[in-house]
Amino acid sequence: MGWFLGIGIAGLVVLALGLLFDGVLEGLFDGLGGLDGLLSLPVVAGFVSMLGFTGAIVSGTTDLGTVPATAAGVAAGVVAGWLTWKFSQSLLHGGTSVTPRGDDLIGGAGTVVTAIPADGYGEVLAYLAGQPVKLAAKSSVALPRGSRVWVEAALSATSVAVRPVED
Incomplete structure (x- = not known):
């Protein structure tokens, strides 16, 4: 359970770094066409945090073991990362109304x-x-x-x- 909490906290650290160094990972992986935005720091932070905290919850509340806790964490992390990506895309491409003249x-x-x-x-x-x-x-x-x-x-x-x- 301790490892999972550490992973969850690491995800929060990645999120804090994302706020400080916005766009760094996007610049590093700019040549990977279809991954635009999927490897942004908020998406990675959402995935890692959800993996860690969900793994800690499953590990602490059940006797299933590390592998099922990791699987549940990965599944929750994928959902959190995808939702973060979709939300950021809607914010970036939402557009605004035309300014009245x-x-x-x-x-x-x-x-x-x-x-x-x-x-x-x-x-x-x-x-x-x-x-x-x-x-x-x-x-x-x-x-x-x-x-x-x-x-x-x-x-x-x-x-x-x-x-x-x-x-």
Whole structure:
């Protein structure tokens, strides 16, 4: 049982080294095409730790012996290593949403919060990616506070051209 605990602790040490020296094993085994990510330090650490700790549990709680404890540890280690690899792949290749831009406001509805004089600026509350955004707004006609408007153009990052909604 002591050997298994030592192996489990060694896996935790490998994990700590993986945090300090990220990407070292990937660089060493870069030429082995299909093993990309499978020999990363987190995957190796997950395998070794699970092998050791599972072996210690089986050895300590049953009278099966070293070979069955090692077999159970290897099986659990393979599962832990595979899950670590899949989780890291999903984190690396998950992607992100496209960042919203001012042009995404065009065609959206808004509400005047500060009256807009004819050929002057006021303020509107519009929604960009579901979030309320208060912007300077210009209109060719005067619009009182509370008017509903459509965004016609994004003049800058903080201002838009609007027109009234016709009911």
